[in-house]
Amino acid sequence: MKKTQIVLLILVIAGIVGMSFFIKDLTTQETFATAQKKSGKFVVIKAQLDKSKPIEYDAVKNPNLTVFYALDKDGNRTKVVYSNAKITDMERSESLDLNGVMRDGYFECKTIQTKCPSKYKDDPKAAEKNLPTASTTK
Amino acid sequence: MDFTGEHLLPGKLGHFFLLLSFVSSIGATVCYFLSVQKSRSLNTTSWQDLALVSAGQQWKKLARLFFITEVISVFAVFALLFFIISNHYFEYKYAWQHSSKSLEPKYLLSCFWEGQEGSFLLWSVWHCVLGLIFIWRQKEWEGPVMTVVSFAQVLLATMILGVSLFDWHIGSNPFILSRNSGLLDNAPIFHNADGSLRTDYLSMFQDGNDLNPLLQNYWMVIHPPVLFLGFASTIIPFAFAIGGLWTKRFSEWTKPALSWSLFSAGILGLGIMMGAAWAYESLNFGGYWAWDPVENASLVPWLVLVAGIHTLLIYRHTGNALRTTYLFFTLCFLLVLYSTYLTRSGDLQDTSVHAFTGEGITKWHLRTLLFIFALPAFTLFFSRYKKIPFVAKEEETSSREFWMFVGSLILFLSALLIIGMTSIPVFNKIAALFSGKDKLFTPLAVGEDSAYAYNRIQIFVAIILGTFTAFAMYLKYKSTGKAFLKKLIVPTIAGVLVGGLIVAFGNIDYHAKGYGYMAAVWIAVVAATYSLIANGSYIFSGQKGRIKKAGGAIGHFGFAMLLLGILISSSKKEVMSLYRGGVPAFFGEGSKENPGENVTLIQGMKTDMGKYWVTYDKDSSHPKKPLWFYNLQFETKDSKERFTLKPNAFVNYKGNMGLMANPDAKHYWNYDVFTYITSLPNPNKTEDTSSFKPVDLKVGDTTFYSNGYMVLEELNSGKEVPGIEFGPSDSIVVASIKVTSKNATSYSTKALLMNKDGGSFAYPDTVMSESLVLQLQKADGNQAQLGVKESNAILKYITLKAYKFPFINLVWLGTILMVIGFFISAIHRRERKRTFYQEQEMKKKEVGEAVV
Numbered sequence: 001m002k003k004t005q006i007v008l009l010i011l012v013i014a015g016i017v018g019m020s021f022f023i024k025d026l027t028t029q030e031t032f033a034t035a036q037k038k039s040g041k042f043v044v045i046k047a048q049l050d051k052s053k054p055i056e057y058d059a060v061k062n063p064n065l066t067v068f069y070a071l072d073k074d075g076n077r078t079k080v081v082y083s084n085a086k087i088t089d090m091e092r093s094e095s096l097d098l099n100g101v102m103r104d105g106y107f108e109c110k111t112i113q114t115k116c117p118s119k120y121k122d123d124p125k126a127a128e129k130n131l132p133t134a135s136t137t138k
Numbered sequence: 139m140d141f142t143g144e145h146l147l148p149g150k151l152g153h154f155f156l157l158l159s160f161v162s163s164i165g166a167t168v169c170y171f172l173s174v175q176k177s178r179s180l181n182t183t184s185w186q187d188l189a190l191v192s193a194g195q196q197w198k199k200l201a202r203l204f205f206i207t208e209v210i211s212v213f214a215v216f217a218l219l220f221f222i223i224s225n226h227y228f229e230y231k232y233a234w235q236h237s238s239k240s241l242e243p244k245y246l247l248s249c250f251w252e253g254q255e256g257s258f259l260l261w262s263v264w265h266c267v268l269g270l271i272f273i274w275r276q277k278e279w280e281g282p283v284m285t286v287v288s289f290a291q292v293l294l295a296t297m298i299l300g301v302s303l304f305d306w307h308i309g310s311n312p313f314i315l316s317r318n319s320g321l322l323d324n325a326p327i328f329h330n331a332d333g334s335l336r337t338d339y340l341s342m343f344q345d346g347n348d349l350n351p352l353l354q355n356y357w358m359v360i361h362p363p364v365l366f367l368g369f370a371s372t373i374i375p376f377a378f379a380i381g382g383l384w385t386k387r388f389s390e391w392t393k394p395a396l397s398w399s400l401f402s403a404g405i406l407g408l409g410i411m412m413g414a415a416w417a418y419e420s421l422n423f424g425g426y427w428a429w430d431p432v433e434n435a436s437l438v439p440w441l442v443l444v445a446g447i448h449t450l451l452i453y454r455h456t457g458n459a460l461r462t463t464y465l466f467f468t469l470c471f472l473l474v475l476y477s478t479y480l481t482r483s484g485d486l487q488d489t490s491v492h493a494f495t496g497e498g499i500t501k502w503h504l505r506t507l508l509f510i511f512a513l514p515a516f517t518l519f520f521s522r523y524k525k526i527p528f529v530a531k532e533e534e535t536s537s538r539e540f541w542m543f544v545g546s547l548i549l550f551l552s553a554l555l556i557i558g559m560t561s562i563p564v565f566n567k568i569a570a571l572f573s574g575k576d577k578l579f580t581p582l583a584v585g586e587d588s589a590y591a592y593n594r595i596q597i598f599v600a601i602i603l604g605t606f607t608a609f610a611m612y613l614k615y616k617s618t619g620k621a622f623l624k625k626l627i628v629p630t631i632a633g634v635l636v637g638g639l640i641v642a643f644g645n646i647d648y649h650a651k652g653y654g655y656m657a658a659v660w661i662a663v664v665a666a667t668y669s670l671i672a673n674g675s676y677i678f679s680g681q682k683g684r685i686k687k688a689g690g691a692i693g694h695f696g697f698a699m700l701l702l703g704i705l706i707s708s709s710k711k712e713v714m715s716l717y718r719g720g721v722p723a724f725f726g727e728g729s730k731e732n733p734g735e736n737v738t739l740i741q742g743m744k745t746d747m748g749k750y751w752v753t754y755d756k757d758s759s760h761p762k763k764p765l766w767f768y769n770l771q772f773e774t775k776d777s778k779e780r781f782t783l784k785p786n787a788f789v790n791y792k793g794n795m796g797l798m799a800n801p802d803a804k805h806y807w808n809y810d811v812f813t814y815i816t817s818l819p820n821p822n823k824t825e826d827t828s829s830f831k832p833v834d835l836k837v838g839d840t841t842f843y844s845n846g847y848m849v850l851e852e853l854n855s856g857k858e859v860p861g862i863e864f865g866p867s868d869s870i871v872v873a874s875i876k877v878t879s880k881n882a883t884s885y886s887t888k889a890l891l892m893n894k895d896g897g898s899f900a901y902p903d904t905v906m907s908e909s910l911v912l913q914l915q916k917a918d919g920n921q922a923q924l925g926v927k928e929s930n931a932i933l934k935y936i937t938l939k940a941y942k943f944p945f946i947n948l949v950w951l952g953t954i955l956m957v958i959g960f961f962i963s964a965i966h967r968r969e970r971k972r973t974f975y976q977e978q979e980m981k982k983k984e985v986g987e988a989v990v
Contacts, residue, residue: 002532007544015551018595022559025585044583059817059937064717064734085736085816085937088797099586110586 031072035102045098045107047072047080049090057086070096070107082109090114141317143340144229145222152218152313153300159211159262160295162204166288169201174281174385198281202273205284208291209266215298216263219256219312223249228343231319232256232312238348240762248353251362254482255312258297260363264370265291272374276394282381283374290373293507309503316343351765351788351798357416365413365436368406369474372439375399375446376471376515379464383518388526389460392453397967399447399467400689404960406440411953418812418946420800425711426949427704429592431486434560435477441553442470445546452539452546455615457529459543464526466550468515473557475511479504486563536623538613545606552599559584559592590651593708597658600701604665607694608633608672611680629675633668640667648709659709666705669698689966693959696952703948714748714811714940736816739770741934743907749774750811754936764789768815768936772804785814785938809944817937830913830925837920844928845908846879853922868894871917873924877905889914889924900925909933 030043049055050069057066066082068090080098090096093114100109177194219232224246228234236249236256250256269287273280300311317335322328328339336342378395382388413433418426427433446466449459480486483501533540566581573579585591612618612626640646641660649656673695681688717734739745739754753771760766767784774780787799801814833841835850842848852874857864864870870892877885890901891914902913902925913925 003535003540004533004543008547011547011551014598015555018555018598019558022555022591022595025591026562026582027585028580029583030580042586057817059736059738059819060740060933060935062717062734063736063738063817063937083734085939088799088817099583 031074032076032078032102032107033072033074035107039102039104042099042101042110045070045072047096047098049093049096050077051091055086055090059085070098079106080109081106082112087112087114140337141229141335141340142338144315145225145227146229148218148222148227149230149313149315152215152222153311155211155214155218156295156299156311156313159208159215160292160299162207162211163288163291163295165204166201166208167285167292169197169204170281170285170288173197173201174285174381177281194281201284201288205269205273205288208288209270212259212262212266212291215312216259219250219259220246222313226346228346229315229317229340231314231316231321234316234321234343234346236347236349238346240345241349242354244356244359245349245354248358248362249349251358251366252349252353253312255298255310257362257366257482258294259312260366261370262291262294262298264363264367265294265373268371268374279378279381279391279394282384283377286377286380287373290511293510297503297507307500351763352420352800355416355420355800357412357419361409361412361416364405365409368402368409369436369439369478371398371402371405372443372471372474375402375443375467379467380515380518383464383522383526386522386525388522389453392450392460392463395467396447396450396454397964399443399450400960400964400967403440403443403447404957404964406436406443407953407960408957410436410440411950415950418801419803425708425943426946429556429589431560432481434556435480438553438557438560439470439473439477441549441556442466442473445549445553446470448542448546448549452542456533456537456539457527458533458539459546461523461526461528462543462546464519466546468519472508472512472515473553475508476557479508480560480564485567534617536613536618538610538615538618541606541610541613545603545610548599548602548606552596555595556592594651594655594658597655597662600662600705601658601665604662604669604698604701607698608665608669611673611676611691611694625679626672629672630668632675633671634664636671637664637667640664644706644710646706646709659705663702663705666698666702670695670702673698685962686966686969689959689961689963691959692962693956696955696957696959698952699948700952700956703945703950703952706945707943707949710944712748712942712944714750714942715813715938716748735939736937737940738817738935738937740907747940748942751775752940754934770813770938772811783811783813787815787818789818805947807947809942810946811940811942813938813940815936815938819933819935830911830915830927832915833924833926835922835924837922841924841926843908843910843926846877848875848877848912848926850874850922850924851876853917853920855917865895867896868892871914871922873912873914873917873922875903875912875924877908877910877912879908883907887912891915891917 027042027044030038030045032045032047035041035043035045047070050071053069055066055068063085064083066084066086068080068082069077070080071077087093090112095115097113097115098107098109099111099113100107102108173194173196175194176197177191222230223233223237224243226233226237226239232253232255233249236252237246241249251260265287269284272283272287276283295309297309298312299309300314301308316322317339322335322339328336328342330336375395375398378391378398382391410433413436414426417428417433443466446463449463449466452459453463479501483504485501533543562582562584569579570581609626609630612622612629614622641663644663646659646663647656648659673691676691677683677685677688677695681691685692713735715735715737717737737745737747739752741754741756744751744753750772751774753773755769755771757766757768765786765788767786770783770785772781772783781804783802783804785799785802787797789797797815797818799815801812803810803812835841837850837853840847840849850873853871854874855869855871857869870890873889873891875887875889877887879885885905885908887903887905889903889912892899892901900913900915902911904911909928911925911927911929913927914922915925916923
């Protein structure tokens with residue numbers, strides 16, 4: 001075997017090992033119900049903010065605690081505890097990717113990815129709503 | 139129907155030039171293709187072949203004509219779109235959507251790349267510029283390379299063509315009118331009673347939608363053009379490789395390709411790191427790199443390109459690794475296209491902080507772009523693979539090329555792993571296609587700590603590359619003698635020693651991920667220091683300080699510095715805003731909850747943050763925009779140093795709830811203090827609902843409130859207040875009250891009660907940090923009635939995060955040096971190439987003379 005081939009072999013093995021570490025740590029997208037079965041395991045839940053309930057966040061009392069309710073894609077509602085400042089555009093979000101662990105009765109959220117109508121552009125629909133008000137100033 | 143106030147000419151011209159650029163790029167592709175086909179594989183000087191050569195020349199002339207037309211069209215489109223944006227012609231959707239009248243002129247260019255269409259246009263413009271330079275400087279390879287470039291231009295043109303064929307909508311036209319784009323359809327005020335659009339609709343446009351505030355940053359003016367020049371320039375090495383395979387002149391292209399690819403790697407690297415600088419300065423994920431898919435997508439082609447440059451150098455010096463070079467250059471460009479698909483199709487939406495939406499340009503269009511290049515490129519590569527020259531003899535272990543080759547493979551492996559991990563959403567999409575409705579497949583997601591998932595693999599890449607770049611420069615091509623190896627001894631000892639000292643005394647105790655990982659970080663720090671010292675001394679010992687030839691050493695020196703900067707700034711990153719108010723009771727056992735990183739600062743109150751006392755003292759606003767600046771006074775606890783940071787935020791921008799915050803940082807030579815706002819009081823909630831509670835007091839009496847007590851110290855009545863005229867029956871009473879809070883802080887307040895013109899007016903005083911409002915309601919001798927109100931509504935506060943980044947300047951300085959290294963090499967290789975040609979010509983002459 002040539003040296004480069006040996007090196008190549010080692011690298012392939014290293015790559016597979018590295019990748020398998022990564023794959024081992026991969027998690028799955030769940031609903032609140034299925035996450036309950038995997039209680040204690042880190043999962044991702046695609047959910048929506050339940051806008052009928054207020055988002056509890058009092059920066060003066062505790063700037064690292066946000067509590068809100070979310071609906072998963074099956075429509076189940078669960079309390080979510082997020083140990084961070086309230087995400088600023090949360091009310092506007094279309095969907096939330098909740099990354100965390102299901103606990104007894106609530107979902108403990110580590111990180112949240114919000115998906116807003118459009119991340120780079122302002123929502124054209126929302127902007128359209130603004131147009132009439134802009135013209136009434138005439 | 140005519141509408142008042144519209145400027146239709148620029149749009150019509152723009153659309154004309156769009157079509158012209160599309161047609162002329164097709165023309166250029168066909169003509170360049172034919173020019174190559176006619177004149178390739180000629181080996182005799184027969185009369186027929188000469189005719190073919192001249193036919194090829196004719197085609198090439200025509201192709202140039204087409205290409206020039208194409209260049210003019212693309213520039214015209216760019217200029218017209220800029221004209222529309224800078225004149226705020228809101229009848230065009232692009233201008234309305236991406237700009238506003240209040241936008242500073244310096245950001246007008248940024249409006250271009252906010253949208254998909256402008257970004258592709260920018261790409262196209264750079265292809266034109268590169269193409270012109272190529273035709274001017276590189277005539278020998280013009281045919282094949284320009285065929286590929288022109289073909290890419292055809293495809294880019296389709297992105298912004300905006301034509302409908304049957305039911306197919308191809309591309310998105312940037313010149314579309316607002317009234318044709320559906321923008322106004324749902325807004326009744328623009329329409330007459332019968333539903334038709336009002337002729338004066340344009341006068342109702344007060345202002346545009348404006349540029350996203352996050353993009354209103356000077357880095358956003360310069361980062362996208364540089365990055366796109368980097369992306370665009372990767373087509374040149376790719377086109378060289380394709381040209382080599384196509385014309386079967388397998389090795390000639392490697393000479394000119396070297397400086398082009400060095401330039402490309404320099405620019406692309408610069409563009410990526412400018413993006414990192416933008417993220418650091420205006421995004422608030424608290425750093426310059428987050429392994430976000432958008433970042434990965436630009437890094438991966440760069441890694442492969444750098445690998446390709448190294449294998450190309452090996453080939454130029456030893457004849458080895460040509461096949462690998464073909465593979466790397468081909469993959470580099472295809473990865474640029476794959477990245478474009480990933481970031482612009484919207485398929486990454488779920489995993490990226492800032493993946494662009496797939497608006498306008500469809501996913502299928504982007505996928506087609508990738509496959510239309512990948513298929514012929516791979517077909518050519520594999521069908522001609524066997525014909526690509528190679529050297530059967532094995533490289534010696536002491537040779538430079540052996541270690542360069544292994545290093546290139548590691549760069550490539552690193553790139554593969556990163557792109558593989560980034561492609562999880564694509565994998566999910568493909569898997570979903572096969573799993574159907576029975577839902578056997580649960581979509582995958584990256585685990586708990588996604589950055590660590592990357593870091594723990596890439597740390598080994600850093601260790602290996604740090605070590606390799608340190609010693610490989612000291613080796614010689616083919617074989618290195620023992621005498622030469624001795625030169626390596628001093629830098630090795632010095633490097634390991636200094637690296638060891640940094641580890642020993644640098645307090646790099648990053649054990650959040652266990653001691654194994656910390657040891658890996660330590661080894662990587664030593665490796666990076668070793669490389670820094672070895673390459674630094676090589677500039678002088680190996681190249682005798684001749685800067686012109688030292689491009690490689692300078693580039694590696696910069697890379698090592700960048701590596702060291704990344705390692706130290708990330709592993710020693712320090713949270714200054716640790717919340718000390720106790721861990722919330724919510725998190726029970728089994729929850730490894732870190733203490734919070736958000737701290738709330740109440741106006742006027744000193745807060746403890748590591749080395750500093752921090753006070754939020756005031757705020758100010760931008761004259762034209764809802765942009766607020768919050769002044770934070772930092773004072774070291776020994777009072778030796780003070781400075782002010784002004785993180786800012788757009789509050790309730792464009793009717794959207796919430797804020798968009800931009801960080802601010804204080805730069806020292808060895809660290810940065812970095813802070814940004816995470817939350818502000820909700821203005822809707824601050825309606826004051828609590829009322830004054832009356833308390834009767836005598837002078838000297840004490841009363842309590844929830845957080846302490848207060849003493850009525852004095853009651854003074856008077857008749858003189860500057861600026862107010864007092865009548866005979868008018869008077870004023872001043873109550874001096876001393877408020878003492880639980881933590882023994884005292885505040886002196888003065889509540890006023892004025893009797894004027896028969897009415898009484900109370901002027902309350904507030905103790906901001908105690909949420910306390912005191913009002914003097916009645917005063918009679920030494921008797922007073924005090925109104926006490928405790929309300930959160932009066933509180934002015936901000937919530938923020940603050941970090942300390944040590945040695946972040948190494949990251950920026952290392953980047954600059956690395957890019958300079960690339961450019962020095964690119965220039966040097968051009969010069970060397972010329973002398974090489976001259977030598978060849980000399981040889982030809984000699985041979986000719988000998989024959990005569």
